[in-house]
Amino acid sequence: MGKPTGFMEIVRAEPLERSSHNRVKDWNEYTAPFSNETLAKQGARCMDCAIPFCHSGMEIKGVASGCPIHNLIPEWNDLVYRGKWKEALERLQLTNNFPEFTGRVCPAPCEGACTVAISDSAVSIKNIERTIIDKGFANGWIQPRIPKQRTGKTIAIIGSGPAGLASADQLNQAGHHVTIYERAPQPGGLLMYGIPNMKLEKDIVQRRINLLKQEGIHFITNTEVGKDVRTEYLRSHFDAVILCTGAQKQRDVRMEGRQSNGIHFAMDYLTAATKKLVNDSITEKEYIDVKNKDVIVIGGGDTGADCVATALRQNCRSVVQFGKHPKLPNTRSADNMWPEVPNIFTLDYAYKEAAETKGEDPRQYSIKTTKFVSDASGNLKELHTVETEKVSGDNGKYVYKEIPGTEKAWPAEHVFIAIGFEGPEQSLLKQFGVQTTERGTAKATYGEYKTNVEGVFAAGDARRGQSLIVWAINEGREVAREVDHYLMGVTALT
Structure with a gap:
């Protein structure tokens, strides 16, 4: 914590936005970044609150309170205040695979749980997070991480939304061979097609997809599992299958x-x-x-x-x-x-x-x-x-x-x-023989993610129902840990 009295002296700065009359004429992002000086001051508002509820990630009345992926928010707020952007990026990437997405489209339950928010405006966590990752790309700090060794194990992931991408990223870094099947023309799921460009420009999504490809993840698009590729083929040709199809059955x-x-x-x-x-x-x-x-x-x-x-x-x-x-x-x-x-x-x-x-x-x-x-x-x-x-x-x-x-x-x-959405589409779950809950979601215990079918796991909205991007990333990371343990007997993934 760099400035003990920062939260008492500095007011919250709201994200900069382009004029409404101008931005409705195009499809570009409507927000603009803060200056380094402004963000340093915003980082200084993060107080020494002893127990930082901002990264607790618990649920209260069925709704997230704090960050479900447990971002180390006070640590990188302090590093931003000190001007140590690269170190802030390193801390951010320890818990979040895709800060460029969450920093733009997450509803920020972290800010709702910020201790300053008890009696004042919350710390500008979301905007600081977005700027950290954007600086990482702009300065060339983010480079492909090619695994030094491969395990020979193969994993098929169905769906390329945030849960599928997070699990793929984790498993690829563990040395496994990962293939993602996506029925749409381009990867990204709702990140690509469901969130408008003015909130999340598609070049940003494609930039991450390109990076994952460079790191060794294989994408097969325009291919619907259960129709273009049989479920039996996946089960016989891959050591594990993860269902990350989302909850796309619209109410x-x-x-x-x-x-x-x-x-x-x-x-x-x-x-x-x-x-x-x-x-x-x-x-x-x-x-x-x-x-x-x-x-x-x-x-x-x-x-x-x-x-x-x-x-x-x-x-x-x-x-x-x-x-x-x-x-x-x-x-x-x-x-x-x-x-x-x-x-x-x-x-x-x-x-x-x-x-x-x-x-x-x-x-x-x-x-x-x-x-x-x-x-x-x-x-x-x-x-x-x-x-x-x-x-x-x-x-x-x-x-x-x-x-x-x-x-x-x-x-x-x-x-x-x-x-809203009623849950995942049922045809694929039936073809795999996966049991479902009363809500129609894949039946798999949180923290374990195993379905009733050997070697088949489920995570994200397909398992929990319509939810937040941070829960999708949380489950993508956790199912990767469980699959790694299933395949290797041990795991170093968190």
Whole structure:
């Protein structure tokens, strides 16, 4: 700890952002880096808190509190304060395989658990992390690490999202031969196709993929396991198989008019927009263009926000986002105490853009969609809603009660459904013979990751359900440790 009084003297600096009016005209990242001087001061805000909850990685009420990959945050904050960037990078890479991803798209549960955040604004952990890794690449400190010896063991990993990439990175460094199967044209999973370019530029994803290739990992793309490659082939030709397919079964709405043309899943919309941006092959039917159209997004989470930002860049006429929950408070409520993730009102990048370019925050709260209405040609023309209130039910659980007289019709030519994911697609799990949980996820104990099928492991969202990128990296690293032990009898992986 470099400056004992830093957190008392220095205020938090928010990430620099390009003007909304300018950034909605392109697909480039909307944030800009701080200067070294500013970041040194921000690092100085990290206090000597004895027990740093920021890297605890525990779960409270089923939600992460602190960093699940246990980044050594106070250590590299102090090194940044002292100007020792290379040493900070070394500490960061001990726990995090991909800081350039988490430093951009992680929701930062570390900051919610920051001790300074008890009575002040949290340390700018996420922005410091991003700058450390960016400096590492810019200065040539990050070079391919070629394993000196190979074990001769072979591992197939299905899925190239953060869990698959993390497990591959770890196992490759342990000396095993790793092959990743990806059904999309390019590796990266949701990092490549599900997160818009303005949050995570695809050159950054490709830079990491190229590095992993140089280090010896083999990628096979445009190949769907279970369809293009039989599961029996993988089990007979590899010493172990890891399922990191994610939880890509999107949750749907079931109501009158759902079959209308113009209603899409959010991830289909975001994926198509990215495919066009990176020049992947895409048909005119796949690509969804909302230029001069009225757009409604159902679902109040990050995916819905990404749809809002994408629609703005396509020059939609209007955009509204529906959420079933009431508007969050400006400060923590009595039942949302530190070190839980703070459930408070924020203005995310997409909402700032909408407010500044369309004149208002696009979010509508405590609202329920009741039906879709199409024209004579079957094309969506409007959406009907009713307002709700959150009340305690007979069993003590909250329910959403409709408020009579609040019905409303909204013009809509495109609707994007962004209400989460039900779990992994079932066909591949069935072909492997992997048992599943009640939620449809692969049945494998956390910390062990073994399925009921010998030599087949599961990790990430395929095992735990829809979750954070840091949990995916956590499970990718941990399943690598278990597979290494399974193959060798011992392991040095952590």
